[in-house]
Every structure is written in structure tokens, then in C-alpha cells.
Amino acid sequence: MMRGAGFWIGAAVFIALAFAMALTIRNEYAFFAGFVVLQFIVLATAWNILGGYAGYVNFGTSAFFGVGVYTAVFLLKAVAAPLWIQIGVAALVGAALGLGVGLLTLRLRGIFFSIATVAITIIAETLITNWKFVGGATGVQLLRPPVTPPFDSYIKMLFVIAAIMVVIAVALARYVQNSGIGRGLRAIRDDEIAAECSGVPTLNLKLVACALSGALMCAAGAPSAMYLQFADPVSAFNLNYSVSALAMSLIGGTSHWIGPVLGAILLATTQQLLTVTISSEINVLVLGVMLVLFVVVAPEGIIGLARKVWRLVRRGSS
């Protein structure tokens, strides 16, 4: 009970801080970069629900993200829907897509599931490329609606919205982890057949995880359309989102919800700095190298390293 209260106090402080920053700090660039970091926290957290707890490696983060972007674009062009409706509908679409993908592919194991998720990314991208209404291959320019007070710029408002989404995503991941769903998913990861035989409803649990994860990824994609004021299939469905979400979770550590959060903060911040100071190629390179290094040297991620250090410290003091 006490630990639960601590979490919610922390979440409230986090949102209040983001809000206060948006009202006081004048430099827009901080929010421009901060939004991306928050977006990646949501993506990594969402990835970890299926990939970390259940051990199903999803290479299709970019599929969900892209579908989220284009749900927003469609709603904007068709009915000029406000941002919160875009995000809400994107989450619903994402949940439905996750459920569909799950039904189609979750009977497959290991690498087959992963390749199937890549397949869904490319198929979704091809469909959008051939859909003229949302801009087709050339992409589409979007106009931001006027900003609502108390914010003085749209980017700051997006930043606060992203902060709220982070809290929702982390709270969901934390709930899944501590509930029966999480225990079931971990049983699936350790030995799916044994879990099935012990009466764990494996397919249902995987479907729940897939739908949740998909909803969060799509929701994370939706505000991105307004953020960039432009959407095109190649960048919306870019595989970099997939590798980033996966790498951030694995580097942070997949066993606890804090892992993807730490990984995303660390990597996304580094990436923002590298993109600005050197080039955008080098940040993908750093991501790849870090990913390979961590899975080889520190398979439990930052969490695992921290636990090891903690154990050493305790042994030293006693």
C-alpha cells in the first residue's frame, strides 16, 4: 500500500513538473527534444509489456507507431478532430490492431513471431503508400490548430500531453507486472508449454499483452503528426522505432517497469544530443552498438548491473 502511494505521488509530481516547465521555460527547443524522449519512454514501456514480460520479441513497433500517426492524419483530414480524440481513437485502433496481430501471429513462437511483425510493418506501410487520401507516398502537410491557453505554444502543450501519456503507460505496465497477468506472462516466457499445462490461459494473456502494448504504441504515434506537422509513410513506419523501443527495453532491463524508462531516458537523451552535435546516422550506430554490447555483456540490463553493484556493496559492508 505504501509503495503504491509512493508511485502515484511520484507520477503527480512528474506531471506537475512538466506543467510548470511548460509555463515557465521560454526556450522552445527543450520541449522539442523533451517530447521525443517522453515519446520513447511510452514506446519502450509498451514494447516491454509483450517483449519483456512474455518474451515475444516484437519488431513491429514501427507498424503500430505508423498506424497511430496515420489515424491522427485521417481524423484530422476527414473531420478535423481535436488532438485528444486523435490520441484516443489511435489507442483504440492500436488495441484492435494488436488483437488482430496477436490472433494471427501469437501461435507462432520466437523468431517466427518477430518476422511476422516485420511483415505487418511493411504491409501497413505499403497500404498507406497506396492510399491517396492520406497523402500517399509523397506525404502530407498538416496545419496545427491554434493553441489553447494556458499554453503559449503548441510544442509545450504536446510536451505536457506526452508527460501524461508516460504516466498512463508506466502505470499500466506496473499494474500488469504486479498482477496475475504479469505472473502469467512470466510463466509463458520461462516455459510456455509448462505454463499451458499448469492451466495458465496463455493465448488470452498474450492477446491482452499484445492489445495493451499496441494501444500504447499507437497512442504514442498520434501526437507525432502534429509535432512534425508532416507525415509520410517512410518516416512514420521507419524501422528505427522498432529497434529503439527494443534496445531501450533490453538496455534498461526487462524484468521491471523501471527498466524501459531508464533505458529510454538514457538512450533517447544521448540520441538527441548526438543528432544535434554530430549526425543522425551516428545515433543509430550508437544504438546498435549499445544493444549488442548489452545483450552480450549485461543481459539483465541496467537493472541487473544495479542489482549486482548493490549486492557487492552489501557484502562489503557486512
Place this chain on the structure above:
Amino acid sequence: MFSWELLGDALVLGTMVGCFYAAVSIGLSISFGLLDVPNVAHPALLVLASYGAWLLGDFDIDPILAGLILMPVFFVLGIALYRTYHETFEKRGSDAGVRGLAFFFGIAFIIEVGIIMAFGVDQRTVQAFYIGKSIEIFEIRIPMRMVVAFVMALLLSLALTFYLSKTFLGRAIRAVAQDEGALRLMGADPVAIKQWAFGIATAVVALAGALLIIVQPVEPTLDRAYIGRTFCVVVMAGLGSMSGTLLAGIILGVAETVVLTMFGASWAPAISFTLLLIVLGVRPQGLFGR
């Protein structure tokens, strides 16, 4: 719109493209199909080999010869890759799936970005006397480069089929695929055999990469399109079946060429992935699966 003549052209060209797809997938058919290594870096290695052939092309070396020169280099690279994979994942046992996949995914990205940083994002082509010409068979014009790739692909598939069924080491590789534990009981070292097999699979990729740059211009992110094609062919074939690989390649090649002719190029990237999903959904053991 529909014409039999066009369909006939598509079938002939599709068969040739298909044999080429089989050639670029056959390495994966060994590493993933037989050895069960989740080698998602295969297409990236393929593009890397293409860039190798392109570099050697600067010294007036024919791309196919370049591919042959690169084979030993890739053989060693393959052995190094497998050793790392084995030491860090297969030995530890638990959780090898997630991290092994992430490992190869990371390697693929490193190769891709490495190529971008070294050579930029421009498309690269090679020069050879057979590139740019075309011949006419039964009134169908076929680019000479496709013929070369087709013949080389057939030779490669035949050579590997022969190697795996007739030679001692080839049979040993298939024995590892069938029952690793039994092999260990016979006093053989399965890891040494798998290492050798992974080396061969990667060496084959070197030659396939040379064929790739003969068939089409190569750019660093081309591997993404080939994730779909190679895995589609290998899974459709049934894991580890060499003759199946050839047939599956032809099915994919014909399907892509027909769709390309009938509906246009913008639909092409999804063909291989759609076929793959259908195979996974309907017959996951593939055409020739056990």
C-alpha cells in the same frame, strides 16, 4: 489491360528472378533452417557483400569474381559471428531467444549504418560486359544480367545440394540439424560442425551479394526489403530444404513479377511479406517441411 503475352513475359522473368531469390536465401536456409540460429542479420550481410563487390569493381574486378574473392573473408566472418553467438547465448541456455534475436537485429543495424557512414546513401552499381545488354528467347527480351544471375543461382543451389547430401561434412551438418544430442553421443562435436556450417552459409552470402549488385542497384537500406524475401523463401521452402528453397524462390519471383506487371511497383514490397504471413498461417512447416 490483361494480356497473355504480358503474363508469359512475367512468368519467364519471374522464374529467373525467383532462382535469384533462392540464391540470396540459401545461406539463410542453412543458418536458420538447419542450424536454428535466428540470423536476422542475413540480409544486411548480403548488402555488405554487395558493397564489397562494388569496392572491388573499382579495380576492374568482375563482380562474380569479386564474390568468389569475398567468400573466404565472409567464411571467417561467419565463424566469428557464430562463435560470439554460441558463447554468449547458446551456452547460457535460458532466454537465448529474446537476446539472440536482439543481438542479430543489432548487428544488422550496425552493418546498415556502417555502410551509410562509409559510403553514403547513394545507389551503387557495378560494370561488367554482360550488364546492360539483353537477349531474346522465344520472342521474350531478357536482360543479360538476369541470365547471369539465373545461371549462377542454379549452379550455387546445385553445388550446395550436392555438398549437403554427398560429402562427409555436408552430411554431418544435416546430422546436427536432425539430432544434436545423438551426434554428441557418437563422439562428434556439434559446435565445431555448426561453426563450419555457419561459415559456409555466410560464405555463400558473399557470392549472393555479388549477384544482388548485378541484378539491381544497391543502397544501404536495401536489406529491409530482403528480410521479407529471404525469410519468405526459407519458411515457404520448409526449414533447411534445398530443393524447396529453389521452388519457393520461383513462387515468390513469379508472384512479385506478376503483381508488378499488373498493379505497379508501389505494391511490390508487400508481396513477399504477405506470402510469408499466408505460409505462416496456413502451413507453417512450409512446402517441404518435415
